[in-house]
Amino acid sequence: MPDGQQTSASNRNDRTYDIVLLGATGFTGELTAAYLAEHAPTDCRWALAGRNQAKLEAVRDRLVAKHAGLAELPLVIADSGDAASLRSLAESARVVITTVGPYLAYGEPLVAACAAAGTDYVDLTGEPEFVDRMYLAHHETAVRSGARLVHCCGFDSIPHDLGALYTVKQLPSDAPISVRGVVRAEGMFSGGTFHSALAQFSRGRQMGQAAKARRSTEPRPEGRKVRSGDTKPTRDATLGYWLLPLPTIDPFVVKRSAAARDDYGPDFSYAHFAGVKTLRYAVGGSAGLLGLVGAAQLPPARKLILKRVPQGEGPSEAKRARSWFTVDFVGTGGGRTVRTQVSGGDPGYDETAKMLAESALSLAFDDNPTTSGQVTPATAMGDHLIDRLSKAGISFRTLADAS
Numbered sequence: 001m002p003d004g005q006q007t008s009a010s011n012r013n014d015r016t017y018d019i020v021l022l023g024a025t026g027f028t029g030e031l032t033a034a035y036l037a038e039h040a041p042t043d044c045r046w047a048l049a050g051r052n053q054a055k056l057e058a059v060r061d062r063l064v065a066k067h068a069g070l071a072e073l074p075l076v077i078a079d080s081g082d083a084a085s086l087r088s089l090a091e092s093a094r095v096v097i098t099t100v101g102p103y104l105a106y107g108e109p110l111v112a113a114c115a116a117a118g119t120d121y122v123d124l125t126g127e128p129e130f131v132d133r134m135y136l137a138h139h140e141t142a143v144r145s146g147a148r149l150v151h152c153c154g155f156d157s158i159p160h161d162l163g164a165l166y167t168v169k170q171l172p173s174d175a176p177i178s179v180r181g182v183v184r185a186e187g188m189f190s191g192g193t194f195h196s197a198l199a200q201f202s203r204g205r206q207m208g209q210a211a212k213a214r215r216s217t218e219p220r221p222e223g224r225k226v227r228s229g230d231t232k233p234t235r236d237a238t239l240g241y242w243l244l245p246l247p248t249i250d251p252f253v254v255k256r257s258a259a260a261r262d263d264y265g266p267d268f269s270y271a272h273f274a275g276v277k278t279l280r281y282a283v284g285g286s287a288g289l290l291g292l293v294g295a296a297q298l299p300p301a302r303k304l305i306l307k308r309v310p311q312g313e314g315p316s317e318a319k320r321a322r323s324w325f326t327v328d329f330v331g332t333g334g335g336r337t338v339r340t341q342v343s344g345g346d347p348g349y350d351e352t353a354k355m356l357a358e359s360a361l362s363l364a365f366d367d368n369p370t371t372s373g374q375v376t377p378a379t380a381m382g383d384h385l386i387d388r389l390s391k392a393g394i395s396f397r398t399l400a401d402a403s
Contacts, residue, residue, distance in 0.1 A: 012118065016092045017045050018364045022078060022110065023099035024048035025055040027314040028124070028154075030062070031353035032099060037063045037070055039392070040361065047074035049089060051082075080106040083113070090117040095360045098123050104130040111138050111149060118145035120363045124154030124356050128249045129203060132210040135374045136217065143373040150380050152253050153359040154352035158377055159183075159327045159394075160250040160272065161257055162386050163342040165378040166396050168264050172334035176267035178229055179332075181254070182239055182275040183246065185325040185347050226258045229271030238330050238339065241275030248272070257378035265333060275328070320346040328399075339400040344393065351394065358388045 021036065023029035033048060040046055050056050056075040063070045076092070078085040080100055090096060090113035100106050103125040114121040115138040125131065131151045142149050152161070160181050171177050220226075231245040251272040258264035314320075323346035331338045344351045359377060362368065366384040377385060390396055 012094045015094050017047050017074070017094065019044065019046040019095045019097065019360050020049050020076060020089060020093040021046070021097045021099075021360075022049040022089065023097075024059050025050045025052060026099055028349060028353055028356075029099040030059055031349055032097065032357050033059060033063060034066075035353050035357040036361075037067045039357065041365065044361075044364070047076050047093075049076040049078045051077065051079040053077060080109055083109050086110050086113040087117070090114045090119045093119055095120040095122065095364045097356060097360045099356070101125060101127075102130075103127050104133075108134065108137070112141075115139075115142040115145060115147050115149060118142075118147045120148045120150070120360075122150045122153045122356060122359045122363065124156065124352055125151050126154075126156030126249050128252060129207040129210045131249065131252075131374075132207075132214040135214055136210070139374045146372045148363060148371055148380050149374040150359060150363070150377055151374070152249060153356050153377055155325070155347040155355070156248060157250040157253040158355040158359070158385075158389070159325065159342040159344070161253045161376055161378045162382075162389070163327050163329050163340065163396070164254045164270060164331075165257065165261075165382060166342070166386060167329040167331040167338060167340045168258075168268075170338045170340070170398065170401065171265070171331055171336055173263045173265050175265060175334035176269075177265040177331060177333035178269045178271075179254075180229060180236075180243075180271040180273065180330050181250070182236065182241060182243060182273045182328045182330075183250075183325065184241070184275045184328075186323055221259045223266070224259075224262070224264075225267040226255050226264070227267075227269050228255070229269040231271050231273065236273075236275070236330075239275060239328055241277060243273035243275060246272050246274045253376050254378075257376040260376065260379045314349050320350050323347065323350075325351070337400075337402050338398060340398050341395070343395045343397075354392055354394070355389065358392060359385060362388055 021029060021033055024033045036046055048056050048059060053075065060070065060073050060075065063073065076089055078089040086109050096110065096114055096119055098110055103123060104127050107123065107125065107130055111121060111134050134149065138149065164179050164181060167179055168177060228251065233245065234243050236243050251270055254270045258268040325347040326341055326343040329340045359381065362381045362385050366381065368381050368384055371380050386396055
């Protein structure tokens with residue numbers, strides 16, 4: 001497609017597939033495929049993609065064991081190291097899902113292909129440097145082509161981004177709003193997520209450079225303020241937890257949604273924490289995190305830690321069934337305070353696959369606001385995605401509302 005030419009909706013509808021899932025042979029990728037097999041509309045044209053035909057066939061065979069109608073589910077050969085295959089993949093689909101990470105190492109060629117082709121893109125990255133570098137390199141191309149590049153569509157950062165939106169919509173939009181989010185979870189996070197996090201801890205300087213470069217080019221909201229709230233460790237009297245600042249991508253995603261949407265008020269602030277019940281756990285958690293960040297700076301230590309946490313594997317179905325997460329939000333504005341909560345099951349795998357798949361289905365089939373370029377889940381899909389996830393078993397609820 002010539003540079004500067006926007007892909008029309010009708011051209012996208014003429015493509016071979018509505019959704020293509022790249023990385024279907026990995027652990028989270030196969031869970032995402034299983035979710036699509038169970039929940040995609042019967043007229044959804046979707047396909048599995050990866051670099052190994054035999055492994056793709058094996059995934060399809062396992063799907064067919066439960067869904068006989070998928071015997072002819074298309075398989076697409078594509079490799080993150082083969083730009084031509086990714087270009088062909090992007091040009092054949094309306095939406096591409098990718099679970100192939102770490103994204104900083106493997107993600108950019110597919111982002112570039114989707115931006116150029118006007119193809120919507122979703123991933124489950126939690127890597128701030130990758131997201132910032134993709135904004136700098138491909139946002140403007142995607143704006144011109146009409147592609148929506150939506151990163152962070154797993155546990156990073158759907159519950160936080162959509163939970164903040166759900167909270168804000170219960171407060172007056174003509175007054176300053178402050179929100180704090182507090183996450184608690186019981187479960188095993190994926191090896192891919194751990195590898196990505198440790199890589200980011202080891203790249204503090206590069207991550208800072210990418211963030212600074214983005215700040216220098218990204219427009220700021222006119223006539224409004226969006227900023228960080230106080231993130232000092234403290235005890236939250238409302239929630240009853242000790243709060244630890246959490247160095248994840250989630251607060252950046254929330255603030256970008258706030259910058260893009262006027263309904264977050266004229267002056268919005270967001271603070272992001274992990275919540276623990278006792279001071280002992282708070283101190284231990286802080287020490288453990290500092291130790292991990294320190295180890296990430298030493299290549300031998302980092303290599304040893306990564307070797308002990310393999311990628312592409314995950315816990316049993318029984319263990320995942322015992323896992324859970326909650327994200328509590330306290331929002332204040334216009335003389336009102338609301339307390340809300342987003343909660344669900346296994347955060348690292350089952351719910352992440354659900355969030356990722358429903359994000360792609362929303363982009364493909366919902367009447368979402370007109371957006372393009374690199375956009376957040378709340379900006380691209382907002383209420384439609386909240387509705388989808390609520391129907392899929394992730395709870396969005398208001399616990400208290402006081403004037």
